[in-house]
Amino acid sequence: MKQVPRARMRDYTTFRIGGPVRLMLFPETRRDVLRLPEIIAGAPFLVMTGGSNLVCTDADMDGVVVNMSRFQGTQLGPDVLAVRSGHRVADIMTLCLAQGIGNLSFLAGIPGCVGGMVCMNAGAFGDCLADWIAAVEYCALATGRLHKRYDVHSEFYYRGQTLLTSRDVVLTVLLRTRPGRREDIRRDMERARRYRRQHHPCQPSAGSVFKNPKPMGMSAGQLIERAGLKSMRRGGAQISPLHGNFIVNTGDASFADVRYLIDHARDTVLKAFGLLLEPEVKIVGGIEDFQRL
Numbered sequence: 304m305k306q307v308p309r310a311r312m313r314d315y316t317t318f319r320i321g322g323p324v325r326l327m328l329f330p331e332t333r334r335d336v337l338r339l340p341e342i343i344a345g346a347p348f349l350v351m352t353g354g355s356n357l358v359c360t361d362a363d364m365d366g367v368v369v370n371m372s373r374f375q376g377t378q379l380g381p382d383v384l385a386v387r388s389g390h391r392v393a394d395i396m397t398l399c400l401a402q403g404i405g406n407l408s409f410l411a412g413i414p415g416c417v418g419g420m421v422c423m424n425a426g427a428f429g430d431c432l433a434d435w436i437a438a439v440e441y442c443a444l445a446t447g448r449l450h451k452r453y454d455v456h457s458e459f460y461y462r463g464q465t466l467l468t469s470r471d472v473v474l475t476v477l478l479r480t481r482p483g484r485r486e487d488i489r490r491d492m493e494r495a496r497r498y499r500r501q502h503h504p505c506q507p508s509a510g511s512v513f514k515n516p517k518p519m520g521m522s523a524g525q526l527i528e529r530a531g532l533k534s535m536r537r538g539g540a541q542i543s544p545l546h547g548n549f550i551v552n553t554g555d556a557s558f559a560d561v562r563y564l565i566d567h568a569r570d571t572v573l574k575a576f577g578l579l580l581e582p583e584v585k586i587v588g589g590i591e592d593f594q595r596l
């Protein structure tokens with residue numbers, strides 16, 4: 304198993320922000336995963352895959368990161384697709400197009416991997432992954448035991464779930480599939496990607512900073528824009544001029560810059576509209592957050 308001492312989180316996250324951790328582990332096989340408790344040996348640890356939803360401190364973190372991005376593989380069955388957690392959304396889209404799978408096109412353009420998608424219940428355009436999950440296989444790193452859970456739909460909610468603890472690592476998800484015509488699938492995926500190109504900034508980010516509040520009168524982005532915060536800068540970080548719910552790294556943003564804008568946007572929206580925005584991004588402010596996420 305690949306092991307990288309003092310791996311810098313900025314090299315493994317789409318935000319390109321984050322300092323070194325004691326050790327980053329890249330399990331590739333089930334056997335590697337089962338060895339993790341022994342290697343971690345009681346140290347604080349954080350599980351990640353694509354790093355597209357993480358905002359990490361620049362400071363040193365004396366803990367272990369389990370990076371599942373090399374744990375890859377797919378298996379296609381009748382009406383089901385088993386995907387390992389390191390598989391990127393883009394690769395799943397290629398497979399769906401090739402195999403005529405028509406019900407997962409809404410995910411096109413999301414930059415993460417399966418592991419984070421399950422944990423976050425990723426979604427777009429009113430659809431979410433949980434609606435298609437038949438089973439989740441995970442390893443509880445506290446005990447080293449493997450679990451496979453079916454009928455988990457009720458344990459997922461908007462951009463989250465109660466199925467996993469921060470000590471569990473997703474290995475594989477079993478997705479229900481529906482056939483589709485290739486030209487329709489291609490069109491749906493292209494439409495989703497085009498929407499993202501037009502409405503989402505292309506600079507490094509971690510996607511939507513806040514969840515959309517309930518009741519869904521206005522989106523988090525609209526609230527931030529109405530509060531006059533669009534384009535606001537702090538150091539190298541900026542609330543995107545294109546989309547109020549994205550904070551982008553314009554080149555040399557620090558964790559403190561981003562943290563300031565997140566807190567400022569939350570406080571300003573609360574004052575202006577009486578709504579407390581909840582972060583969608585996972586903020587790793589220090590080692591104390593390793594087993595909290």
Ligand SMILES: Cc1cc2nc3c(=O)[nH]c(=O)nc-3n(C[C@H](O)[C@H](O)[C@H](O)COP(=O)(O)OP(=O)(O)OC[C@H]3O[C@@H](n4cnc5c(N)ncnc54)[C@H](O)[C@@H]3O)c2cc1C
Pocket residue numbers: 317349350351352353354355356357371388412413414415416417418419420421422423424425426427467471472473474503508509510511585596
């Ligand atoms: C430009 C951009 C656009 C985006 N658009 C969308 C969108 O439309 N919809 C959407 O839902 N999200 C969106 N995102 C956010 C992000 O891509 C998703 O949340 C994605 O599912 C995260 O996957 P990841 O593998 O990168 O997770 P990571 O960032 O690596 O981790 C996210 C969380 O999942 C946990 N985790 C990761 N892997 C595992 C694992 N194997 N086992 C257990 N826990 C794990 C981590 O501990 C962390 O809490 C966007 C992000 C960007 C940068």
